[in-house]
Amino acid sequence: MAPYTELFRREVLLALRQGGEIGLALGFFVLAVVLFPLGVGPEAELLRRIGAGVIWVAALLAAVLSLDRLFAADYADGGLDLLVLSAMPLEGAVLAKCAAHWVTTGLPLTLISPFLAALVDMDAAAIPVLALGLLLGTPALSLLGAIAAALTLGARRPGVLSSLIVLPLYLPVLIFGAGAVEAGIAGGGARPYLLLLGALTLAALPLAPLATAAALRQALD
């Protein structure tokens, strides 16, 4: 167990010490949501209707923005070699890195989402649904994103390429996440959406590390 916690601890520590890392994703998330009222006009009716979708799209983009820090530095400084040679399977290292990535992006996004929901005048009853949906869905964003981050190692513009790969994979999360809030506003019925979001995360939990580790081995060859 020790290597997993050790790696998780270091990843979180690095994200905290390299200042901007967490702030960058959060700042992007907030700004993207704030820009919408300025673009489409401040009518509360309109904002209330598109709010959930806007927040979810902004969360997706903020997650994509932070993907390159998952493996790029370890790939460039030789740390990936040592992770392969460490006392845990590479899949385990991927899982630990994804967990740390979620704690430093998905979790802060979830925590701040109620404030943004208030900003778009979301129905008070739907705010817990939004937060719960993000809590269940953002781990899948980190896990699926790891696949793209690993596949694009060594590419010339990894950030652009990985967003092209990963955004289509994020579609189900977006659809069920925004759907849950819609259903919450309409009054009840959000449960199936939330269950599906949880199912997506649970499915990605074993599958994404397998795919990511395979892509990492490919990158090292």
Next chain:
Amino acid sequence: MTGFDASAGDLVADELACRRGERLIFRGLNCRLPPGGALVLTGANGSGKSSLLRLLATLLAPAAGEVKWAGLPVAADIQRYRGSLHYVGHLDAIKPALGVGETLRFWAGMRGIAKPPIDAALGAFALESMTDWPCRYLSAGQRRRLALARLIAAPAPLWLLDEPIAALDADGEQRLVAAIETHRATGGRVVVATHQPLALADPQIVALEDFAPALGDPADEPFTGF
């Protein structure tokens, strides 16, 4: 446990061949490393020293042949084999935002060592005064020393060192040789790729040129896979 005993038996490279992209780098490479032995790899740039080390570290797959330890292919129990080797490559896996001591403790922890001898490891390479320094302030030579200190912080019977004295000063080189000889005296083994002569006792030299494919070697066909 079907694994090998990491302290006994020879490490054997059996008819190893290495291909990078379309080029065959070397082929038919045989060598044998007993406990306490030192293997020095020499050869021009591009002759395959680093590739052979990565191959021995299981970071590359051989195009032909296999690596064996005590008669068993290392692929039979790869996790255990990986646990018994240290690989110090050109890249030092040092994060600027972490401290010197933190870096050592982390990499020892990744090898499953709960209480690594950090002070001994730092002392072996004269880094003890900078335990709490962030690595971003280290010079190239100090980074190299820190990478080598990993060898002491997490004991492993096989050391694979790629150009370990690049960027090291005379003192650093002496300390490395001393560490290697102490390691060998307790049955450890070491494979070093190097251009500069290293003052090791009784090393076995493997000149990679001897295994370069001849011009027009039938094995050196362009890669036509996929």
